[in-house]
Amino acid sequence: MASRRLVVVGGVAAGMSAASRARRVDPQMEIVVFERSGYVSYGSCGIPYFVGGLVERLEDLVVYTPQFFREKRRIDVHVGHEVTAIDPRSHRVQVRRLSDGETWEAGYDVLVLATGAYAVRPPVPGVERPGVFVMRLLEDGMAMRRRVEELKAPAASAGRAPRAVLVGAGPIGLETAENLRRLGFEVAIVEVMPQVLPGYHPELARIVEQELRRNGVEVYTGEPVVGIEGQGEAGPATAVSTPSRTLPADLVLVATGVRPQVALARAAGIALGATGAVAVDDHLRTSVPDIFAAGDGVEAWHRVLERPVWIPLGTTSNKQGRVAGENAAGGDALSGHRGHGGAAGVRPGSGAYGPDPGGGGAGAPLGGGGGSRAPRQPRPLLPGTRSHRRLARGRPEERAPARRANGRPGGFGRKAHRCPGRRAERGAAGGGSGGTRPLLCPTVRSRVGRRLDRGSGVAQGCSARKRTPRGVKGRAGRKRVVTRGTHQAGDVG
Numbered sequence: 001m002a003s004r005r006l007v008v009v010g011g012v013a014a015g016m017s018a019a020s021r022a023r024r025v026d027p028q029m030e031i032v033v034f035e036r037s038g039y040v041s042y043g044s045c046g047i048p049y050f051v052g053g054l055v056e057r058l059e060d061l062v063v064y065t066p067q068f069f070r071e072k073r074r075i076d077v078h079v080g081h082e083v084t085a086i087d088p089r090s091h092r093v094q095v096r097r098l099s100d101g102e103t104w105e106a107g108y109d110v111l112v113l114a115t116g117a118y119a120v121r122p123p124v125p126g127v128e129r130p131g132v133f134v135m136r137l138l139e140d141g142m143a144m145r146r147r148v149e150e151l152k153a154p155a156a157s158a159g160r161a162p163r164a165v166l167v168g169a170g171p172i173g174l175e176t177a178e179n180l181r182r183l184g185f186e187v188a189i190v191e192v193m194p195q196v197l198p199g200y201h202p203e204l205a206r207i208v209e210q211e212l213r214r215n216g217v218e219v220y221t222g223e224p225v226v227g228i229e230g231q232g233e234a235g236p237a238t239a240v241s242t243p244s245r246t247l248p249a250d251l252v253l254v255a256t257g258v259r260p261q262v263a264l265a266r267a268a269g270i271a272l273g274a275t276g277a278v279a280v281d282d283h284l285r286t287s288v289p290d291i292f293a294a295g296d297g298v299e300a301w302h303r304v305l306e307r308p309v310w311i312p313l314g315t316t317s318n319k320q321g322r323v324a325g326e327n328a329a330g331g332d333a334l335s336g337h338r339g340h341g342g343a344a345g346v347r348p349g350s351g352a353y354g355p356d357p358g359g360g361g362a363g364a365p366l367g368g369g370g371g372s373r374a375p376r377q378p379r380p381l382l383p384g385t386r387s388h389r390r391l392a393r394g395r396p397e398e399r400a401p402a403r404r405a406n407g408r409p410g411g412f413g414r415k416a417h418r419c420p421g422r423r424a425e426r427g428a429a430g431g432g433s434g435g436t437r438p439l440l441c442p443t444v445r446s447r448v449g450r451r452l453d454r455g456s457g458v459a460q461g462c463s464a465r466k467r468t469p470r471g472v473k474g475r476a477g478r479k480r481v482v483t484r485g486t487h488q489a490g491d492v493g
Contacts, residue, residue: 270291300335
């Protein structure tokens with residue numbers, strides 16, 4: 001029987017994780033990876049420190065080379081190759097070699113889409129001028145470092161510090177500001193939002209802004225960039241304009257965020273979610289049969305908000321890549337499930353897109369065709385285990401009876417007492433498996449050994465005398481208790 005062929009589009013975090021996992025699951029599978037840039041499997045978060053010289057060599061940011069994947073894992077990696085089109089009906093992709101423009105078609109049995117995200121350039125005049133940089137690929141870091149080196153030598157001989165303007169005060173902008181200040185640059189940050197680190201708590205943002213100013217960084221918040229000026233029509237950038245001021249610049253970095261790279265998916269008829277990223281099910285199948293997706297261009301399911309979200313982070317990309325690769329090779333892995341694992345995963349269930357294009361009903365697994373098997377049900381958690389206790393605390397309706405260490409029925413490690421003045425119904429302390437839920441005041445040992453309520457030692461509104469869990473002591477050797485949970489809205493717990 002001929003081996004199946006897996007084609008992976010994109011070779012950074014999610015793409016190479018998918019290819020490597022597929023190789024482990026199916027040693028006989030033919031695996032081909034097409035990556036548009038010149039590198040695979042690298043840490044882009046270190047690019048600001050490469051620009052600043054703390055990371056001396058670009059190779060220090062590369063985890064594995066294409067040669068390693070070919071020799072050690074038998075994965076055929078093609079860098080400098082761009083997939084320009086996907087034909088789901090014929091199971092073929094169109095590939096263009098960037099060095100000479102040659103194009104050809106390659107077939108696949110199953111495909112993993114890991115095209116990632118692209119750096120956003122705001123639609124202002126002059127944003128495409130020479131001397132205006134973004135920071136997404138290793139090639140972006142190389143170009144910016146060359147410009148930094150060009151500016152350092154003449155400025156040192158002239159006795160004038162080169163000047164950089166950073167558009168955007170997110171993590172990339174702040175890390176670059178730190179590195180450029182260390183090299184002796186004059187640095188100004190322009191942010192359209194009213195604070196640095198948009199999305200962070202204002203108190204934290206104020207501390208960061210004070211530290212920036214203390215280190216000589218000019219910070220202008222609440223000011224949108226209206227244009228980037230330069231020499232002539234296409235000359236290098238010389239200034240950044242806002243409604244309030246014009247800032248001279250020898251170097252401009254645009255760090256205004258990223259967006260999912262979905263043009264290829266959209267052209268192939270793959271459904272996108274509400275966030276603008278590729279929509280997937282809990283096996284990371286897309287709406288097109290035999291096509292999986294993972295990484296910065298794909299949605300994830302947030303189990304706290306209980307809705308799809310877009311989280312362009314390396315941790316999410318690597319985890320999704322492993323799941324997509326295993327399932328593409330014939331495995332049955334789940335990428336997150338409500339009530340299991342961390343805060344962000346992939347939505348369970350398969351009826352997110354209505355009727356399946358492969359012919360199934362609304363409840364059929366998404367993708368149809370080769371991906372028509374029913375999603376695997378999550379493995380039940382054993383009552384009394386740590387994972388089960390976490391699940392029960394987060395979802396009261398899913399609580400199940402557990403047992404204490406002494407074998408008696410109890411509630412997930414809690415020690416409970418009845419609350420005078422409130423009617424306590426019969427049942428197990430943790431909620432019981434039948435009847436009504438008891439109105440008990442739970443008191444538990446604190447993992448960090450501190451009281452959550454320093455007043456009465458029990459939940460507010462409870463007039464019961466203190467109960468003493470074994471082995472928990474307060475000042476002067478007196479035993480004390482710590483509360484968890486609440487009686488009423490506003491209680492400490």
